[in-house]
Amino acid sequence: MKDVNEQSTPPLLVVQSTLFISTLLISVVGVPWYAMSIGFEWSAWLACVLFCGFTGISITAGYHRLWAHNTYQAHWTLRLFFALFGAAAVENSVLAWASGHRRHHRYVDDDEKDPYCAGRGLWFSHIGWMLRDWPSGEEDFSNVANLKKDRIVVWQHRYYVPITLTMNFAPALLVGYLTGDWLANLLLMGVARLVIVHHATFFINSLAHYWGRRPFDPEATARDNGFLAFFTFGEGYHNFHHRFQTDYRNGIRWYDYDPTKWLISLASWLGLASNLKKNEHFRIHEARVATQLKLTEQRLANTDAPATQTERWSALLDAEYRQFLECLDEWKALRAKIASTSKDMRRGARRHLRSIERDLKAQLRRLSALYMEMAPT
Ligand SMILES: [Zn+2]
Ligand SMILES: [Zn+2]
Structure with a gap:
């Protein structure tokens, strides 16, 4: 078999590439232009920060720790929240995300089988793996049989496109209508927020496999990095996570910055989450x-x-x-x-x-x- 780097490069995936490039351009050109020429109201900034939190934590607490790793069980209301706001992050359906992520853990650092293998470079593990139809990224849902029993997951997968479009445009347009500036909210809460959440998640696949300490598994590329944890709702303790993937926490010390574990603990206290798994x-x-x-x-x-x-x-x-x-x-x-x-x-x-x-x-x-x-x- 040919080495993965010698294989011919698959063609670009047009939809994904257009989405990533256009949203990035709007964020680095359109948003500063609007800020300087017209200016954003405080309400637009607040809505952007809140929506960043809702979509980001739906990926970390929902897509990742709940569905990909089964580290706890959640009430249907919480699962519905994660499915809706997770769709707003535009990172594919729960089923596709969890399936790829389980392969990442199972075959970590394997060029052929790890869909975002860090050994294939920082660019590839950050975003390159999504821009082309690489064989390592081929969808295979045989490893997510348990998730096919979750009706919310199945519903979100079936109607992923309309749910994603609704969850991206409706909240921004609603806040825009209420505050009288729909363009400001579309730019900040819609586009800039999407780019921030995208790259914060992607940093876990790229930087968290390059930069930081390896206190639990010195052989793995995954690293513990408190700085990255700050921007990723606590997902930066990635060396621990790869070694103990069934633990609902990533930062295990009480002072480790891990808002995702705090949210799961709070949900458990409120009766919305149960069976929180913790390694001894x-x-x-x-x-x-x-x-x-x-x-x-x-x-x-x-x-x-x-x-x-x-x-x-x-x-x-x-x-x-x-x-x-x-x-x-x-x-x-x-x-x-x-x-x-x-x-x-x-x-x-x-x-x-x-x-x-x-x-x-x-x-x-x-x-x-x-x-x-x-x-x-
Ligand atoms: Zn994981
Ligand atoms: Zn990883």
Whole structure:
């Protein structure tokens, strides 16, 4: 088989290319021209910001974390909101988006099968993959059978074009009618908003696979980047997300900027979302500690310190790491036992579990002190 870069370039897809180019031109030429010659009222700016929020979060909380990854379940009212405002983002139907995204996770960094493979370049992973009829982007809905049972998803897919046109023009024209300036709202809330939401989403496929740290999986191209998280409703913690895709959170620390996880938590509190999936604290640390070990070993191999000292460090690190894994195995076994035993038996096992967790925490502290001492970042 030919290398993917040697294959002949497929022809441009006219509708997609025209949409991306025309909306970008209007945003960088038409919007500043209007701002300087006539000026936007505060109501037009406010409507633009709100609509940015509604459409953006419908992609992150709806298309991505709900439908593509099933990280929680949502009430039909919330699903309808996400389906309508997600369509306004013009990123295809839920079914097509989730299907492509599941392939991205399954075959990540595979030139032939990952539809927006980062290895094919920043341009390709950002927008290039949508401009041409690449074989890697061929639609195949065999991986979204569960979504075909969701009536809202099926309805949105069937009527995607009229829903998308309505959701893009109707709100802007309505606000324009109410405020007396339909052109200002079409420009800001309609077009500029669309371009902002488009590229914010696309940055996750491009920049979030190039720029940032890899604390959970050092082999993957996906990165954690708090700066990108700020512009993408929390989706910038992409290394964590690729390692733990069933978690409803992307930013796991309470202070990580992740408005999507906050919205899902709020929806759960209001009774609109349930079954929020979360990976266990120590399983996440297992991945983090393994990554730190790999990086520390690499640094020790390249250090100028005398061989006797690096050998002593390696042995110490190895012993601590093995002790941590043994304790973690004990913790996993006890967790499984608690899940399958009677209530009375569980009480005693829980006490034991808490004592193992205290040991695990102490070991994590020791390991991170060792990493810092041996290979400070
Ligand atoms: Zn994902
Ligand atoms: Zn990715």
